[in-house]
Amino acid sequence: MIVRHDAGRRPGYPAAAAVFAVGMAGTTLPTPLYGLYRQELGFSELMVTVVFAVYAVGVITVLLLAGNYSDRVGRRPVLLTGLAFSAVSAVCFLAEGGLPLLFAGRLLSGFSAGLFSGAATAAVLELAPAERKTRAGFAAAAANMGGLGCGPLLAGILAQYAPRPLSLPFLVHLALLVVACVLVLLLPETVEDPERWPRLSPQGVVVPSEARAVFVPSALAAFAGFSLLGLFTAVAPAFVSGPLGVTNLAVSGAAVFSVFLGSTAGQSLTERLGARRALPCGCFVLVAGLAMVGASLAVELLPLLVAGAVCGGLGQGLAFRAALTSVAAAAPAEHRGGTISTFFVVAYTGISLPVVGVGALTVALGLRGAGLTFTACVAVVAACTGTYLLRRPLPERNRE
Structure with a gap:
């Protein structure tokens, strides 16, 4: 090609x-x-x-x-x-x-x-x-x-x-x-x-052994960040109209927009920090955003939900772009495409499975209880990943 x-x-x-x-x-x-x-x-x-x-x-x-x-x-x-x-x-x-x-x-x-x-x-x-x-x-x-x-x-x-x-x-x-x-x-x-509609050649799930030390924490950070995106794109409007009592659909759409706005800003900052610093930093900013989202449900305050969305999106953007950069740099050239695809599989698993869990929890705990449980669990994953990366930083070769 x-x-x-x-x-x-x-x-x-x-x-x-x-x-x-x-x-x-x-x-x-x-x-x-x-x-x-x-x-x-x-x-x-x-x-x-x-x-x-x-x-x-x-x-x-x-x-x-x-x-x-x-x-x-x-x-x-x-x-x-x-x-x-x-x-x-x-x-x-x-x-x-x-x-x-x-x-x-x-x-x-x-x-x-x-x-x-x-x-x-x-x-x-x-x-x-x-x-x-x-x-x-x-x-x-x-x-x-x-x-x-x-x-x-x-x-x-x-x-x-x-x-x-x-x-x-x-x-x-x-x-x-x-x-x-x-x-x-x-x-x-x-x-x-270009070839003329060739047969598909499935790549499968590929993580070369030499890339696993970088892939695992990077994929966990992406999983946690995409879980936040999944929460906002699936059930945040229900939070806004339910526990927060705001039925305006434009407000619901703006609340979801804010998390992606934060993500875009976070990705723009990653290059300045470098992947090695941006990845753990993004994890901890994501934890702060999740804490604000959880608090907004506890005190029923819409501005706090939006602030949590922007903060969490900022952390997600920082961590995601740093994680993707690190995985791409760590994977050998002959397996890079498959490794990156596997990385996205983990990320999109994060956008779906935890959110279905939230839906299941609403049956027993209601929207507020399910949201608080979700934010706590994802915050633990992000905090543990960030702490691990502080203790075992990514190799210097992954610095941007």
């Missing part, structure tokens, strides 16, 4: 970043709408978390089966496929056909995110000239987390202040997807001599 970096006069990396953001926004669009689906279909908070977790199943499946597919077939075909999955997902939600279509929509959304996570990141980096590589790296991270944050913000505002709350957000997103498709068609292909 040969990558060419000359884009000529065609759209460059900002256009690719815009496509990335539109694609990722669709994956979190339903977040502030789950309460409306609960009222309409009559299912429990546990079922909300299960519907959400199906998304992670889709992401993990694509990462394992087609994590490196865009290296072979080219970036543009994979991006277009991801946009197509996103469009069909939106149609599933528009059909309002009950739980089966909600499950189908979330699964297809996961397929889209899995394709975008690799292909869109690579496209943004490859379309940037050499002197703007650092800026392009941040643009890719900002497009990823910014898109994830803008989805619930857009849906919450439209659902609260515009007609047809369960339809209009997805219709608007479909329009954005059309624009994104046009941009992809205008982008230059950065992979020379």
Whole structure:
């Protein structure tokens, strides 16, 4: 596989970043709408978390089966496929056909995110000239987390202040997807001599022995950080409308947006600190954010929840980018792609399984009790990981 970096006069990396953001926004669009689906279909908070977790199943499946597919077939075909999955997902939600279509929509959304996570990141980096590589790296991270944050913000505002709350957000997103498709068609292909739809070559779960000392604490930090993201994208709106007593959907969407805003800021700071310092630092900032989220549920204070979201997101962003950088540096070149895919599998397991646990706990403990239990457990994981990294810092070779 040969990558060419000359884009000529065609759209460059900002256009690719815009496509990335539109694609990722669709994956979190339903977040502030789950309460409306609960009222309409009559299912429990546990079922909300299960519907959400199906998304992670889709992401993990694509990462394992087609994590490196865009290296072979080219970036543009994979991006277009991801946009197509996103469009069909939106149609599933528009059909309002009950739980089966909600499950189908979330699964297809996961397929889209899995394709975008690799292909869109690579496209943004490859379309940037050499002197703007650092800026392009941040643009890719900002497009990823910014898109994830803008989805619930857009849906919450439209659902609260515009007609047809369960339809209009997805219709608007479909329009954005059309624009994104046009941009992809205008982008230059950065992979020379791409294969024509070759067979999938599953990478499986790979962690070389020489990378395990770095992989384990890094993956645990990612697991804890993504658990926070999962909490906000699955059940935070229920916290806002339940224990905190705020029923405005735009406020719910803004609360979710704040955690991704914090994550984007954290990722922007990682390079200044270096991965070796940013990873344990991010873990402890994440603990502080989780403590604030738990306290907001105990005292029923919305501003404290938002502050906890920003703080926790900041820690997640610091730790995640540092962990990914460290794992990529520690893995041998011949196993780097598989090791990074395994890292993302652990991260997306963190975004799903703990959140389903929260849904199950709501049956016995209620939303507040389940939220407090969740924040305490994840804080313990993050604190133990951060302490371990202080006592056994990452090797110097992983310093950025």
